[in-house]
Amino acid sequence: MAKVSAVQRDLKRRKLVDKYSAKRAKLKEIADNEELSMEERFTARLKLAELPRNSAAIRVRNRCLVSGRPRGYYRKLKMSRIALRELGSQGKIPGLVKSSW
Numbered sequence: 001m002a003k004v005s006a007v008q009r010d011l012k013r014r015k016l017v018d019k020y021s022a023k024r025a026k027l028k029e030i031a032d033n034e035e036l037s038m039e040e041r042f043t044a045r046l047k048l049a050e051l052p053r054n055s056a057a058i059r060v061r062n063r064c065l066v067s068g069r070p071r072g073y074y075r076k077l078k079m080s081r082i083a084l085r086e087l088g089s090q091g092k093i094p095g096l097v098k099s100s101w
Contacts, residue, residue, distance in 0.1 A: 004068075013060050017055055017056070020052070021055075021057070023051070027044045027047055065078050066079055066083040077093075084096075
């Protein structure tokens with residue numbers, strides 16, 4: 001199991017990303033638009049810099065829903081390789097057969 005504080009920190013970041021995603025996208029669009037004046041683009045960049053750092057989507061870490069493990073993560077299942085193997089061995093994942101010989 002991962003540290004509870006690390007999992008909670010990641011959940012907090014996900015909430016901030018959801019909250020600021022529209023505002024952040026709007027500011028990025030203004031800042032990247034080369035048809036606008038340099039002053040308007042610069043003020044958009046300054047406003048973007050004033051937003052919380054944790055509201056950027058790049059700061060979100062994919063974590064296993066079962067164990068909170070950050071490594072060995074399968075996006076399709078939202079689960080780590082270790083949790084996938086354990087649940088597959090118990091027969092809790094339909095269609096998954098753990099091979100052993």
